[in-house]
Amino acid sequence: MPQRLAEDRARLAELDSQILELEGALALLLSQRSVVKERLDAYRYPVLSLPNEVIAEIFVHFMPEYPACPPLGGLQSPILLTHICRLWREIAHSTPKLWRAVSLSSRNPFSLNPNNIWLGRAGCFPLAIRMNESDGCTVDASSLFAAILPYRIRCQYLELRLEHYVPYLPRIEGDFPLLKHLDLELDSEELDDKIEFSRVPMLRSARLDVFAARWIVLPWSQLTTLELHTISLQSCVPILEKVTNLSECNLGLSIHNENYIAKPPIMLPHLKSLKANGDDLMNTFLDSFTLPLLSKLDVCEKFLGPNQISSLATFISRSECKLQRLRISCIKSDPATYSAAFPSIQELTFGTDEETQLGHLMSV
Template sequence: MPFSDAINATEAAMLRRAADRARIAEIDAQILEVERSILVLRIEKDLVQKRLDSYTYPVLTLPIEITSKIFSQFLPLYPQCPPSTGLCSPTLLTHICSEWREIALATPALWRAIYLHFTKSSFWGYADNGDSESDKSYRDEQKNNLLRLWMAISGSYPLSICINSDIADIPQCLETLTLHRARWEHLHAEWISGDTPPFLYDPMPLLCQLEVLFSADRDMVTLGSAPLLRSASVTCYSVFPIILPWTQLTSLKLRGYFWEFTPILRHTVHLVHCELTLFRGGPYYGPGLDIEIQSLQSFLLMVDDTEEEDGYASNPEFLTTFILPTLHTLQIPDEFLKADFIDTLISFISKSRCALQRLYITGKRTATRAAYRRALPSIPEVSFYRLSTESVDDSNGEESESEEDASDAGGGDSETE
């Protein structure tokens, strides 16, 4: 290489290095500018974060007592039982934030209504998937631990319990539940299969409301001591299986055959509200002795059409066996009255000497509104409904889950007189 070419190459390399140094200087200047911008942003971020940290959400400024009351309104009205998980459950309140979790766990009233419908699919998030016996044992123990925790959080509050017969498959859960029966205030038990639940024989000193459903033949049960029991609902699809302290009840709902109820009703001397849902068919024993209940104010009669049996659910003499001097509300299916409906109603009202205020005729009518109106001019309110499964709600005088009968015997619109 000639000397001049070497000099030229060296100069070119020096120029490239000078350009690189200049570029590095430019990059450093840009980095410095960016770092300054980042520093400014970090300072601004810290200021904004401090403002956020200093902000307190208004709901979190409420006194704990007020928040606890709000939580109580979030759940179904006691004694209704909320679901154990998910929407409208007390456990949902523990998942919002740490403060709400502490408040929820420190509020025993949120945990006093317990829904324990055990199924083979799931319970409180523990699914039964046909695993081994050891896996099932583990799951059952976890269920029992959750139940014990729920009981502990509820403190000394009276309890509302909703269970079914599947709990018998998890003896430890049944034992845990039974240990707290002295706190049971409301009990709803659906016992579809298996032996009679043992806790029915035990004392329940706070129990004021009992709902039981039996669907299989079983030995007769005499309820254990329940001095505060005032309301009972019994459904049976076989021989009536339970003896309650009938004389102390003020509200009674029975579902079964009418001939099973007559000996019971002769003991219910303090009833204020009574609902009878009668199955079709069954033996007919005649009118029998009169049943007098001096305190009864509302008497609701219904027919259970879920069972495909022929025949009437009652007989013409059924209503006139009652003497109800303080009755003000009567609901009765038209079929109970049959062809002599006017004579039946007049005879009942005259015999009871009651000042009936509201009469609800349900089902398909066999007579016109005008006939009822002429026969019963002294009753201020006479209404006609076609009920699905529920009765008229006596608390507000409106039908529940029903549609008004849009036709009478010869056609026409529904009417309330």
């Protein structure tokens, strides 16, 4: 027993000595840690040393280019910027350009908040407003249209994709003093009367489907750019006869009569670019137009009829236009016949972006 006690006392002394050594080492490490932490705490990351105005400008370039609407969350969303740190949140909230484009839907609670938090942060900037019923809107239509009304006078770009909400469209009829572009797809005829967008002095561009073209009244002579889609040429004619200042036109046609010809041919004296496509055959498309200033034509070959070269030559002769760029999509004939027939056209393009196997570019 005395021997065991002596061994324990010796072991205890040894352990105490080791503990002292470790405590000394720990104290040294804690001291070194404190010095390193002080240096880190005193360090200002370069991005945090930038002026707030520069950070705000970086934020603006982080977003989709206006008037495209940013997503609610994730990359390119202003909401993401508010989740990084307090400084970034304050800068984002006080940068109106980040909030001037919004997609109104039930998935964006900021857009439907009673105080319109999202649009309210846009300050006095013009706005781009998008509403797409297919986005999964589950709130009542009144809330969606009520969100637009207070900001109508600042709306610069308006895009509406409506089906069941079409009857609510008359609620926003009225003044849009800054509106430059109107994009409407109605997918329904549930309207009692035509809707007039008559007080839109800045409107220059419109995109309409067949139902919107039927029910919406615009100051047509103001437009310089027009896209009509899922519509027959017969339905286009009453509108095309009114857009006398049009310089660019895009037609996505659904053919009801493949041999229809507008008589007399539609005269668009200022039109410089015409694009026309569709899934059906239309033999006489170019016979419906006289376009003296046309320099760019993009058309499906099946719109040229069985005698494509003759159809094009007759159109060019009647219009007395000087085509510089000609694009023939869905081509089945020999591209060389076009370059041989029209040597004065500077650029001939064949095929479509999707049909790369048909792609063929010739520059004369």
